[in-house]
Amino acid sequence: xxxxxxxxxxxxCLLIGGKSNRMGRPKHLLPLLDGSLWLERxxxxxxxxxxxxALAGAGEIPASLAALPRLEDAPGGHGPLAxxxxxxxxxxxxxxxxxxxxMPLASxxxxxxxxxxxxxxxxxxxxxxxxxxRPQPLFAWYGCECRPLFEKRLAQGTMRxxxxxxxxxxxxxxxPPALAGAWRNVNTPxxxxxxxxxxxxxxECR
Numbered sequence: 658x659x660x661x662x663x664x665x666x667x668x669x670c671l672l673i674g675g676k677s678n679r680m681g682r683p684k685h686l687l688p689l690l691d692g693s694l695w696l697e698r699x700x701x702x703x704x705x706x707x708x709x710x711a712l713a714g715a716g717e718i719p720a721s722l723a724a725l726p727r728l729e730d731a732p733g734g735h736g737p738l739a740x741x742x743x744x745x746x747x748x749x750x751x752x753x754x755x756x757x758x759x760m761p762l763a764s765x766x767x768x769x770x771x772x773x774x775x776x777x778x779x780x781x782x783x784x785x786x787x788x789x790x791r792p793q794p795l796f797a798w799y800g801c802e803c804r805p806l807f808e809k810r811l812a813q814g815t816m817r818x819x820x821x822x823x824x825x826x827x828x829x830x831x832x833p834p835a836l837a838g839a840w841r842n843v844n845t846p847x848x849x850x851x852x853x854x855x856x857x858x859x860x861e862c863r
Contacts, residue, residue: 666751667772670711671685673685673718674713713740729743753799754768760841766835782798783821785830785832
């Protein structure tokens with residue numbers, strides 16, 4: 658696929674700073690059924706669509722991805738916001754796709770839908786999986802205009818993100834049911850086993 662660049666440039670940030678306590682091992686280094694790692698697959702998904710991919714957080718990375726930029730979480734913060742602030746400080750003029758490392762079903766179709774959901778004047782697109790559900794701050798798009806908002810939250814110690822959807826420049830479209838699995842988090846060994854069973858039954862090699 659030919660690379661598609663936005664103006665300002667579009668970058669992707671993968672958050673790999675979690676301790677994965679419930680899984681018992683780093684989720685981004687878990688193998689898929691075809692032997693590749695979750696992180697490797699997600700990077701491969703994103704690369705054709707973005708100007709660059711950065712890894713935010715202190716998680717271990719495989720040698721295959723050693724050339725990617727590594728970003729330390731912004732001091733004074735924790736959780737996704739700390740990594741997102743680090744990304745905007747790294748490339749202030751870029752817009753950012755932000756994904757967690759535990760979304761192994763992220764797909765090209767879901768990515769294309771998310772990017773197509775942007776409208777002129779939007780600062781962010783935080784999808785929702787149901788009409789009454791909270792928006793999804795990860796596997797979301799953020800324009801460069803978001804940096805002051807994130808910096809202010811970091812300074813205030815307010816790490817939550819979902820309530821930003823109340824901002825008039827934040828869009829929160831409803832994810833089509835056929836794509837909703839792309840926002841699925843896998844956090845425990847039981848959830849991982851269930852996922853592998855589903856994929857094996859469907860004949861997929863993720």
